[in-house]
Amino acid sequence: MLKVTDLRGRTPSTSELRRVLPRGGTDVNAVLPTVTPIVEDVKCHGAKKALEYGQKFDGITPESVRVPQSVIDAALEGISDEVEEALKQAIARIRKVHAEQKPAAHTTELAPGATVTEKFLPVQRVGLYVPGGEAVYPSSVLMNVVPAQEAGTETMVVATPPQEAFGGWPHPTILAACKLLGVDEVWAVGGAQAVALMAYGDDEAGLEPVDMITGPGNIFVTAAKRLVNGVVGIDAEAGPSEIAIVADSTADPVYLAYDLISQAEHDLLAASVLITDSEELAKQVNEEIEARYTVTLNADRVKAALTGQQSGIVLVDDLAASIAVADAYAAEHLEIHTTNAREVAEQISNAGAIFVGPYSPVPLGDYAAGSNHVLPTSGTARFSSGLSTHTFLRAVNLIEYDEVALKEIGPHIIVLSEDEQLPAHGEAIRARYEVTGAEGEEQ
Template identity: 65%
Template sequence: MLARTDLRGGTPTRRELRRALPRGGTDVNAVLPTVAPVVEVVAEHGAQAALDYTEQFDKVRPESVRVPAEAIARARAELDPVVTAALEESIARARKVHADQRRTTTVTAVVPGGSVAEKWIPVRRVGLYVPGGNAVYPSSVIMNVVPAQEAGVGSLVVASPAQADFGGLPHPTILAACALLGVDEVWAVGGAQAVALLAYGGVDTRPWESAATGESTADLDPVDLITGPGNIYVTAAKRLVRGVVGIDSEAGPTEIAILADETADPAVVAADLISQAEHDVLAASVLVTDSQALADAVDAEVAAQAAATKHTERVTTALSGPQSGIVLVDDLDAGLAVVDAYAAEHLEIQTRDAAAVADRVTSAGAIFVGTYSPVSLGDYCAGSNHVLPTSGSARYASGLSVQTFLRGVHVIDYDADALSGVADTVVTLSRAEDLPAHGDAVTARFGGRR
């Protein structure tokens, strides 16, 4: 089922590795002409345009964009207690990890009377996108909301697609997760229209309030930052609104790479490859190994397990696509070079001395060490974040964290003596750059004298 790439007997360069390794990907540029009109119409016409597109694409039209508070409370009350307990455990672990990420203000005394501080200010308002599609993702609610809350973001909204099966509301498990996290603003809108509405805002109808309070409309305040994964249309919309708002990343299909030697359990390796293939037909599952015997055994296990799993067709399509496969290498050093060049969203190390091998990895969204640290653990309740860089962007980008929602601002505070002491330097550099007015702005404070 899994195609093979044999890199044994040579030492490919990094450039050659990038070309040789299995890689799928999506062409965001190809859908921009489709998505751009949606973004433009929602930017001009707001909530009603977003609802029009929801009716067109999702085959349901909510009465309003904002989900009524009673619907969120009802979803929380009706959630299976076992699921409630699992979500609460996931939230607790995520809070524990993300609380330790919060940066504090640092102050550097450059000279007597002259200091530079770096303070961290939360983004004012953020929009957190939670996809629908093939599955239900309350875990994505947690992974977006917790770091935003721990950063101190004062205003946040969760947007998730309206579901025809639930009367135009997002999936009730999504709403229940929001309730457990204390999120009271949820928008029943998905796709490119959700991204556009988050970026530009609008005016919503509120029929459930008009009878009691007389309020029939409400502002949908635009956000300053949009985070969260989505399909290619969501990604294209994020590209189009970038600059109007900030975005976390342009997420591609999910991916797993496993670096393994002969000590790995082929049944476990196969199960982990299948677990990511379950997400999407475009999901990538890659095994890198120096063991021909392991490769053969994993192939056999994949065939058997894929035939027995619930989403057999989806899994089989993903595993047989060009984005998935087995890469054979001479040894673990060569394997490390391969996984660093690949820069997987999720990288598992299933080798002897796994921690030592993991410590040598330089490019991965998240690293899972040893047999008992599967990607599935990170998806739900390791405490780590599962919104991670894809498509090789882990070479230069990080996953979602508290830092995503903070801005580092330098505060410069010099008194007269401190400025006087460096005035000649400023003047010299301003003249070297042929910007003499910069120097004059300093000397003006001392009656034109340096």
């Protein structure tokens, strides 16, 4: 089922690996002509236009953009005890991890009377997008809301598509997750129109714009985030889900098959990649996938993802080559199934999150490992990080010098300002410790 790329017997460069490794790709530029008018319409006409687009794309118009508190309350009452307990357990683990991510303010003394203090201020109002297309994602509520709360964000809005099956309100499990987290502002709007409405708001409808938008979505949501970036902050332009697995001959092919299948069920464009130096393991994994994927609920979607150009098996000579390929691929999720898996994991430089050993599968991270599942895709893990408490914090420096400290460093600043031909910078320093008379002569 998975096509094989055989790199044995040679050492491809990073440049070559970027060309030959399985990779799909979503061309955000291609949908910008479609998304731009939507964003502009909502910018100019607010909630009215957002609801019109919701009717067009989701087939339903809710009674209001903002979900009534009574509907949110009823959603929590309506879910099973098992689902409620599962959400609570996941929230507790995610909160513990993200609470410990928050950095403390610190002060650096450069000289007597010269200090720079770095403190961290939360983004004040955040918009959190939760998808609602191919599947229901209450887990995305948890992964977006908890780090924002731990950062100290004052207010937040969750935007998620209306559902015809639920009278135009979002899916009850999503609303229940919001209730458990204390989020009382939920907008029943999805897609590009949700992103635009969060960015620009609507005074007449009582919808306050946000300062930052986070959360995954389809290519239209991603395009809208690109268009409003600068008006608001965004976390990233997320692509389809990815899993890569580095495995040797000791790996269990059944585990690997299930893990590759599990990520393939996210999306038709989801990527599942196995990197191994064992031809026998590669064969066994393909056989196990063939035998098992057909019994899954989303078999058609899984088959499309696994047979797409974005998925495959990469055969290499040895473990060192596997690590090199994994770093070049820079997967959103990377599993390590080798002897001494932790040692191998420590050698990886590029991955959104690394899952170590046979009992740390990616689905653990999708829900309740405590880590965040909003991670960099499409190779961007080479230079970016996943969603975390840090995402919702801004580092601000407080610079405080007294007169003596300024006099000590002042001559050097004057020299540099003159070298850059910005003499007024130097004059601003000199004016503070050289008193001059009316004729400009120093007194």
